[in-house]
Amino acid sequence: MLSAASSTSQTLIEKNADQNAGDITPPREQAFLCRRFTPAVEDELGRRYALRLNTGDTILPPGEIARLAQGAGVLFVTATEAIGADVMRALRPALHTIATLSVGHDHIDLASARELGIRVLHTPDVLSDACAEIALMLLLNACRRGFEADRMVRGGQWAGWAPTQLLGKGLVDRRLGIFGMGRIGRAIATRARAFGLRIHYHNRSRLAPEHEAGATYHDSLESLLGSADMLMIAAPGAPQLKGVLDRRRLALLPQGAVVVNISRGDLVDDGALVEALQSGQVFAAGLDVFANEPRVDPRYRALDNVFLSPHIGSATHETRDAMGWLLIDGLAALRRGETPGNLLA
Template identity: 45%
Template sequence: MSDTRPRVLLTQRQTTPVMQRIEQSFNIPAVPDQQMTTRELLDAARAFQPQAIMTATGLPLRGSDVLLLPDSVKVVATVSVGTDHLDIPALHARGIVVTNTPDVLTECNADMAMLLMLAAARRASEYGALMRGGWGRSLAMDELLGTRISGKRLGIVGMGRIGRAVARRARGFDMKVMYSNRRRLPADQEAGATFFSTVTDMLPHCDILSLHLPASPETDGMINADLLSRLPRGAIFINAARGALVDEDALIDALRSGQLAAAGLDVYRNEPNPDPRFLELPNVFLTPHVGSATVETRTDMGMMAVDNVEAVLAGRDALTPVQA
């Protein structure tokens, strides 16, 4: 007896609750443990003729790739907020609905930004290396000293949902919050933060700079040598947003020269193979793009993607459609 359930192609496994729901509701082929490549996705789509594809960041679908998708595909649901890996106009031109998973990962991403902030300021990478080497001696009173973040001046670039969540956490550390955004927030959302109309104007006042805006052609490489030079010497740089926002050559130079005391990075230009020079820098705390990587958040993201797939395949409007 043939399986008449809607056909959905998953480019990688989801959390157990999400997989259980998918396996009950849809006809799916074998799911790889690691994310497919673009070529593997296209080959699987041609063979399986799915009505929906569930994907995620790190798997690009550009214009030429989109043209190779079978006509069966009605919706591409990315299990992410970011959509810079997808060619939205090309997908829309094929009549394919695109959805993402906003809101549900705000709190975890803000937590990750604070983890990066604390780890960079308190030299967590160096402490970890010392412990893994056996420790073996007492540290001098002036040795391996970090910087406290309490009371420091935090500059946030991009005051959307995640930026505001970081600001709330920063206030718990008595930090002075500043932000640069396309437009000034209403007073209730601003919550006492100081607005700067340009990043350039804000930078000289920042002890710590944290990025929270999406990647786009306009923001590509926006954090460059000139902007980094405008920070006070010894500032700390945090990026839990997108690697494409940063000129990594300039960032590495600033870390080597002491213009930046430290950095905490969760995202990189070349994922999952970041610039190996970062690994050589003791003053950088690195994580592998895991801002949303908790059981709760990844499950919520997967469930939202499934909700979107079900809605579109049932002829209803998507819950969280992505516009071009």
């Protein structure tokens, strides 16, 4: 049975469309929006498509998507929707394009999309700056004990300045190890250098000198971990990377390292990281992503040395508008018979 929120998701949006009775115009293609986008993007989608949307903005399970999106030629999703072969087959033959408001695409079965002739668009490039800003926010709060400081002031526990109060870690001349030196990783490195950090990185392949910008390359993750006073996880989500930061690898970090994750929650073994935070092997962590979101491992909430944020890496007005417009422009290019740069499959 549909929940109250889900039952409203069949609302047909006809924003800014001419509805004059005398007009003879071809019907607009149907599209389904699984999550709410920014108003400007939704308005434009409403002009271009007969748009149905999930007004409750709930995370729809695959079966609900398959039921509610019947007849849609375009399916708009985000990283919270799992789009597998069953959903795609249920929506064929009408469905021809899936457009995801994300850079990552591990929530979409690309092999099945190719097999069924369904094109997939994503949103690279435009969110690198916003994600890099959140990465530095997490790093600074982890190093300088931001959660404890905020709680002390809000809770009325602050008795005044003291010379040994909430001593944290400075950034100058520390080694920042970036796991995943793609566009976001490089944007992080640019900002981190301004704080006096020395950049080390591990990637699937070494960057060209102009992108490396003097950073030290490590040909294995293990080598990077041994040289990372602070570890920044910015690698793309992939099944083969699930749990890659396990107990053995976390133990390779220098004593008192700092860990930040803006990539995918399931790259980190939660139990291993919690143990490392409790033992002091890891001084602190800053986490914006979690396995099984939004069901965060409750052990993190009990730790003072973890700064938590709710997956807000790209959450600026400018960035979410740009992501939406990248999908709109990509869809327009496909209709013209062109191949947009954000086409995955």
